[in-house]
Amino acid sequence: MPASAKLNPLNFAIGGLILAGIAVGVLVVLMNDPSGDGGNRLPDAFDYSLEEYQKIDPALVKYRQTAEIPLEMQEPRGVAAGIDDKIYVVGKDGLAVFDPQGTEVKTVRLEGETQCVAVAGKDHSVPGRIYLGMKDHIQALDTVDGPAISWESLGEKANLTSLAVAEQDVFAADAGNRIVWRYDASGKLLGRIGGKDEARNIRGFVIPSPYFETAAAPDGLLRVVNPGAHKIEAFTFDGHLELSWGQRGLDVAAFCGCCNPAAMAILPDGRFVTGEKGIPRVKVYDAEGKFECVVVGPDVLAPNFSATTETREDMRLKPVDVAVDSKSRIIVLDPNAGKVRIFEKK
Amino acid sequence: MTETSCKLDRRSFVGIALRVAGAAGIGGLAAALAVRRGQSGELAWQLDPHKCVSCGNCATYCVLDESAVKCVHSFPMCGYCDLCTGYFQPSPIELKTGAENQLCPTGAIRRQFIEDPYFEYTIDKELCIGCGKCVKGCNAFGNGSLYLQVQHDRCKNCNECAIAVSCPSQAFSRVPAKDAYLLKIRETKA
Ligand code: SF4
Ligand code: SF4
Ligand code: SF4
DSSP states (O other), X not given: OOHHHHTOHHHHHHHHHHHHHHHHHHHHHHHHOTTSTTOOOOOGGGXXXXXXXXXXOGGGBXXXXXXXXXXXXXXXXXXXXXXXXXXXXXXXXXXXXXXXTSOEEEEEEOSSOOOXXXXXXXXXXXXXXXXXXXXXXXXXXXXXXSOEEEOOOXXXXXXXXXXXXXXXXXXXXXXXXXXXXEEEXXXXXXXXXXXXXXXXXXXXXXXXXXXXXXXXXXXXXXXXXXXXXXXXEEEOTTOOEEEEEOOXXXXXXXXXXXXXXXXXXXXXXXXXXXXXXXXXXXXXXXXXXXXXXXXEOHHHHSSSGGGXXXXXXXXXXXXXXXXXXXXXXXXXXXXXXXXXXXXXXX | OOHHHXXXXXXXXXXXXXXXXXXXXXXXXXXXXXXXXXXXXXXXXXXXXXXXXXXXXXXXXXXXXXXXXXXXXXXXXXXXXXXXXXXXXXXXXXXXXOGGGBSOTTOOEEEEEEETTEXXXXXXXXXXXXXXXXXXXXXXXXXOXXXXXXXXXXXXXXXXOHHHHHOTTOOEEEEEGGGOOOOOOOOOOO
């Protein structure tokens, strides 16, 4: 090409216009961000983060994880410890039993969706019996692969979320009816605990979401979480409210969010283990309800800080469940990681 | 020309121009603009609350000055909590309606006592800008009863919804105009 053509003023002007056009185009893209890559452009007041509340002072963490059991089952929902410290896990499609070291003993498929599990101790009238909480009834299994005996349905509204076993009694926490049902070991209904009763000074259970826990304590009282009140309440088996403790707040010693704790177990010496949803953390309280320490916090139970504020159902964290064995090991069902984590005192 | 339609023209032109020019050149741009003008009302834009991640883009990417997306509330899913984490800051000073305790930056959520210990929460659509902050708060601890929806009394049913293009979660789609809301039903059993 001759040199004169390169310097032609017309070509020069066209080239300049093209370059200017590209520059304007780039500017427009940057300013308008049609693909949304530049963020939502809202002021900081519109941000929502729980990050500052998720940090836990390491000095408060007095447990360490000593084992973990990967789970094969779909939607693991509940964990319990039984005789000889065997570990029982129920999920959408079955029941898995592990020895205390985490070796699988047996896995069985179950009819219907199991929501919770409790296993009778040696002092129960049927030692070692496995009680399964289905949505509206209890199933009793005398052996892991034995036939399931279904107890009577509690009706369409029922939603059993936790079971507890005492010497002669079986208790079922029903989030749908906001009541704890008391049975004998044959499945005969003996009574209801915790319904609103002003004469007995019982406010009633406040259960905004279906996480409603109960456990039998060594002092002979039944403990029931009143999640919307952020309290653990103690009832006689006849339904008298004896005492309660717990306070709401994001502070590590309190129970966070609208309704917590979502999980509870009682150590052999009467201390409490609680599991919270929202900010996933497992903690220990003494027998009077005084905060003692953290077992595990969001650094382990939430894959990243933002996991706690996900709004998509398939990305939201599912609450943990907790159990304890005779050696005071704390067994945490972590459904998000698909595993059971076992913790022992440091 | 109203302020709304003026803004619609400017922003949608830029958005469409960029997207179409990249894909099909100037001829394609002209065709896209023609299609937009002739759009029938049989389909409408809506966001699927099960896919939405409450990123905040719904508040700022709508061609309208004030987004057509607003928060809605599924009462059957709501726990009527005293400590509603969609209404209150994560760590409120007290459970009172003072602005310092409220999560919503525009004060668009109303709290009303029903009976001990239950409260009802409703959205003031005039004040809501669709930022999704309360949706995050509700989901973090509660049942997810607060969620976002395109309001069809406001939406211009743009040929290409500017929010849909910016949505990181592909939550937007065209739905039949006669069923233009994707409502959350009760997911929790309690
Ligand atoms: S927080 Fe945002 S989405 Fe929720 S009501 Fe307020 S303005 Fe609307
Ligand atoms: S289609 Fe509706 S929601 Fe989407 S940008 Fe247009 S007006 Fe806004
Ligand atoms: S842009 Fe998408 S993810 Fe973001 S708030 Fe709107 S619908 Fe939800």
